[in-house]
Amino acid sequence: MTLNYLSDHEASLERIVQGFINTADKKALNMWCYDYIENPPFIEHGHCDSPFKELDMTHIMEKTVNHHEQVIELYTHIYSRVDIDSAKELLDTIKDLEENEIKRMVQGVNRFSDM
Template identity: 75%
Template sequence: MQIETIKDVLSWTVDFHKNLKECVTHCSKQNQDERARMILSYVSGHEASLERMVEGFLNTANLNALDTWCYDYIGKHPIVEHGHCDSPFKELDTDHIMEKVVNHHEQVIELYEHLYSRVDIDSAKELLETVKNVEENEIKRMVQTANRFSDM
């Protein structure tokens, strides 16, 4: 995927959540630990929700913000292409699953922070800040719920 505008970044983010959702769903069928399967199932549903939320921004955001060019900034903060799932979660316990999921999300949040610091258009800054906040709040919620699973 060629990333040139903020719209492209949002599309990439939708693909990121979709790919992670599919990967954890795939791995949940292979993991032998019942709690890990529960966490993977929860993460899958949560990723589907995030996928829909970010897609909503694509459909409702200000066109000037979406069309803001950002390809100059991507070179300094490259976007990793998501491909096939090599079952990275199939042998992990709940703590390591969440550690890996949080790490993936932190990379996305860092990208949005980087882009926010570089754009000059107010509507683009607002959109980037909003999506970043959604990502941050949702990962916090996910971690809190995972901690509740651990208490069971």
């Protein structure tokens, strides 16, 4: 049940980010690409090899939140390096969205654990 809930949230977040990709200033989007290529965003950990279905709810949430925090760190890093106002505005918006989605996911999963 937890994995289905998280999957739905991730799919929703993907659709929202795709909307930004379709509507954002191309200069802002190109800044991401260059920085992404030069600075890989994710730190691989040894515990990433275990499938989610083998983990309990606590460990699933730890991994999920960790991945989202790494994405937020990437947005923050890129924000500190760009000079284009539209890019800064877009990064702020997406970072806020990402932070709010983490909160919503954690609250939702906490409700599951209360059941």
